[in-house]
Amino acid sequence: MSKVRILSRDDCRYCADAKGFLTGMEIPFEEQHKPEGAVPQIYIDGKLVGGYSDLIDMSRTPEWDTYFNEGQ
Numbered sequence: 229m230s231k232v233r234i235l236s237r238d239d240c241r242y243c244a245d246a247k248g249f250l251t252g253m254e255i256p257f258e259e260q261h262k263p264e265g266a267v268p269q270i271y272i273d274g275k276l277v278g279g280y281s282d283l284i285d286m287s288r289t290p291e292w293d294t295y296f297n298e299g300q
Contacts, residue, residue, distance in 0.1 A: 229255070229256075229295075229296060230272050230273045230295040230296060231258070231272070231273055231274075232250060232255060232256070232257035232258070232270065232271070232272055233257065233258045233259075233260060233270075233271045234246060234247060234250075234257055234258070234259050234260070234268050234269070234270050234271075235260050235261075235262040235267055235268060235269040235270075235271075236259055236260070236261060236262065236267050236268045237261060237262060237263065237267050238261075240267050240268060242267075242268055242279060242280040242281075243267055243268040243280075245280050246268045246270060246279075246280045246283055247259065249280075249283065249284065249287075250283075253287075253296070255296060266279075267279075268280055270282070270283050272295055273295070
């Protein structure tokens with residue numbers, strides 16, 4: 229399974245939504261707090277996916293399966 233990292237802040241609704249989505253999909257992630265700047269910033273295997281809406285959009289593509297459903 230691919231490694232997911234989220235740069236987030238506690239006061240960010242989209243950060244909470246992204247973490248909730250990944251938790252619901254049973255995808256483990258590493259969270260790193262970022263006190264300033266745009267968040268969430270979501271990385272999969274070191275590649276920037278973007279924010280929450282980008283994560284959701286990606287989850288609807290065949291590319292998603294290459295990261296999270298191979299070998300299951």
